[in-house]
Amino acid sequence: MTHPKISQVEAVPRVPVVLRGAGARPSRAEAEDAVRTLIRWAGDDPGREGLRGTPERVVRAYEEFFGGYHIDPVELLNRTFEETDGYDEMVVLKDIRLESHCEHHMVPIIGKAHVAYLPSRRVVGISKLARVVEVYARRLQIQEKMTAQIANTIDQVLQPQGVAVVIEASHQCMTSRGVRKTGVVMVTSRMLGAFREDPATRREFLSMIGNPASSGAE
Numbered sequence: 001m002t003h004p005k006i007s008q009v010e011a012v013p014r015v016p017v018v019l020r021g022a023g024a025r026p027s028r029a030e031a032e033d034a035v036r037t038l039i040r041w042a043g044d045d046p047g048r049e050g051l052r053g054t055p056e057r058v059v060r061a062y063e064e065f066f067g068g069y070h071i072d073p074v075e076l077l078n079r080t081f082e083e084t085d086g087y088d089e090m091v092v093l094k095d096i097r098l099e100s101h102c103e104h105h106m107v108p109i110i111g112k113a114h115v116a117y118l119p120s121r122r123v124v125g126i127s128k129l130a131r132v133v134e135v136y137a138r139r140l141q142i143q144e145k146m147t148a149q150i151a152n153t154i155d156q157v158l159q160p161q162g163v164a165v166v167i168e169a170s171h172q173c174m175t176s177r178g179v180r181k182t183g184v185v186m187v188t189s190r191m192l193g194a195f196r197e198d199p200a201t202r203r204e205f206l207s208m209i210g211n212p213a214s215s216g217a218e
């Protein structure tokens, strides 16, 4: 089996918070009916005792899984940055737990994200960096797009000397269905500014996060 390689992700526009073309949001009752339909499609009876509360629970779970559509990550960072007072060393937040859902099968993507930036004028609390990851994760995603969105948002708001985002994750749509490959971890990265242009800066970051693709590109 080949080792995963870091694939550079190109710029992807931000997902607008207000979804265009999606039409009016269905009612909660409509969403619960849709779950009943899927239960019947799976071959079970949504009326049987154990499943009676399921549509309601699934819809509530969806509010959590996909709560990221209702939060603007740019605003989130914009509210909270501070001027640096000259701090210009690399800020690294590693092993951020990541739970998302793939937009092709709507099943979990589970892994971790590593985020770094080199401040120029603005810094932000590390919890806010983790929140940006979470906001994008709580949408229907593909890993490449999510990686780019996180990096681009930090770049846009903090205007740092550079941003790096690496995501390592396994996709349940690969492990539980289709090709059924267990243990496959997909690694994606987006490097901007100093992390893209300066190999030493990139190396420092990659070694700090444990070289997730040491067998690969770098």
Ligand SMILES: [Zn+2]
Pocket (backbone or CB within 6 Å): 102, 103, 104, 105, 106, 107, 171, 173, 174
């Ligand atoms: Zn999938």
